[in-house]
Amino acid sequence: MKPASSQILTINGGSSSIKFALFEAGEPLRRSLDGSIDRIGLSDATFTVKGSEKFSRALAVPNHTVAVNVLMDWLEKCSDRDALTAVGHRVVHGGPKYFEPQRITPEMVEELHGLSAFDPEHMPEEILLTEAFHHRFPELPQVACFDTAFHHDMPQVARLLPIPRRYEAQGVRRYGFHGLSYAFLIGELARVGGSEAAQGRVILAHLGNGASLAAVRHGKSMDTSMSFTPTAGVPMSTRSGDLDPGLVWYLARTEKMSAKEFNEMVNFKSGLLGVSETSSDMHDLLEHETQDARAAEAVALFCYQVKKWIGAFAAALGGLDTLVFAGGIGENAPKVRARICAGLGFLGIELEEKRNAANEGVISAAAGRVTVRVIHTDEELMIARTVCRVLGITIEKQPDHEKKNMSDSEDRS
Structure with a gap:
């Protein structure tokens, strides 16, 4: 001890x-x-x-x-x-x-x-x-x-990449990332919403400089937007997200772009920065979108792609009970959340405007079938908890309800 x-x-x-x-x-x-x-x-x-x-x-x-x-x-x-x-x-x-x-x-x-x-x-x-x-x-x-641990037990159909199978034996598959954040968020969802919410059909949207979504059921990852590397999925601050693989060969032929240069482009010169040509920061883009069409298009592309992933993951889960926004954008950009959720009423997603503007914990309308939450993520706290568990560092006894709500998350960290 x-x-x-x-x-x-x-x-x-x-x-x-x-x-x-x-x-x-x-x-x-x-x-x-x-x-x-x-x-x-x-x-x-x-x-x-x-x-x-x-x-x-x-x-x-x-x-x-x-x-x-x-x-x-x-x-x-x-x-x-x-x-x-x-x-x-x-x-x-x-x-x-x-x-x-x-x-x-x-x-x-x-x-x-x-x-x-x-x-x-x-x-x-x-x-x-x-x-x-x-x-x-x-x-x-x-x-x-x-950071890949949370997604380790995804179904094989979600892990498998549609390339020659011999690469799977080399470890080439969909891994997913932001796992520490997702493990923390599921634990917090159990704490604030109860175990039934955490065990239901949940989409977690970690939206920050790096951005990804995860489809979760019974507290476990069913699918996630990032893939073999963190570059895949939705557009991010400087990462492209998903692209047509044929672009590699096209740029190699037309611009003599090397694989290293392509990797540099899609990781550090794309996403919000690449489309806006001015900034990788969502706050800056929102501030200038009325004067700069490029900034407006960068914001619109981000919101559109996140919306698409929510729709796809709702299909993969067979419906949706809870949507959670987290990360720097997810927690602090009401306009972005509103634009992502606009038009998703057919899934049961309806926001309450005042709650959303105030960044309240629950931002969904009472009539909506899906509970939409804003939860502050804390990867550092998740790491500290995990260290204590792995090394057997004893801390003071938790209240029973907190211990129960945290246990599932810590076991998967």
Whole structure:
């Protein structure tokens, strides 16, 4: 049993950022601070902390190695090192082998290096972060929380890609992502809506810089919009979402575009940014859509594609009981939610305008057959809970109703 002062550090490494949070063991787990090192590799990188200590300052961090050392130096100076009990890492891709959260070992790290080809935009940096913490704090346990885990048991028909079957043996299939967010959301849905709601026909829409949807029944993933990589599905801030595969050959012939250049385009130059030609930020686009037709078209395309996926997943589920919006756009953009839901009355989706404008927890009209909710997602808290479970870190006893509502979500994290 760990002491009540035990602290869990969560790490979420991206291609140009490191986001982190610190939790103190207890019931509930208490977030003492969170922060980020953003724009790694650029001249205007920043180090920001919010919580028990607050600051934001410019940094010179040319790469993730320098950035993680800045973070570890700061942790050693400004936190109780003896209280730091474990580190939990969000790992985007575990391939076909790794999906259960587990303690990181040298053998796992070696195999994850081999899986970097599955997600070259995220995996190398995420592995680097685990290695850096091991070298600085060799006795500190680290846990990998795989973002594909929630979707691991999707039906075979949803996992299978329609390409030559030999690639499936190499691990090429639909994996899905945002699993930590979805596991948290299902747990929260059980808490606020009851177990019957969480066990029903649910569509979860995690709409942020990265955006995806998941069809869930009996608390389990039935299908999801992202696929072998996080580039697939709906258009995102800079990712294209689904495209005609023939575009690869067309651009190779007409512009001599290489596979690497195509990957760069669809991940960092497409989506809202590519269509608007001005911004990848939904707030900016909404602000300028009345003056800029490109901005208006980017917003319209995003809403239209999300609407299509809702319709498709309602068909896959055989109907719909609950629709949940989460993520930066899903939680904070009433206009976007309204446009997505417009015309979906035939599915039983009807919004109440004032509730939606106020970002209330339930935004559906009383007459609507489908309950539409806005739920704040918390991947960092999900990671911290998972670390406690994997390492057997005991926290104070939960009230029975909270324990029941959280158990399904934590078991799938």
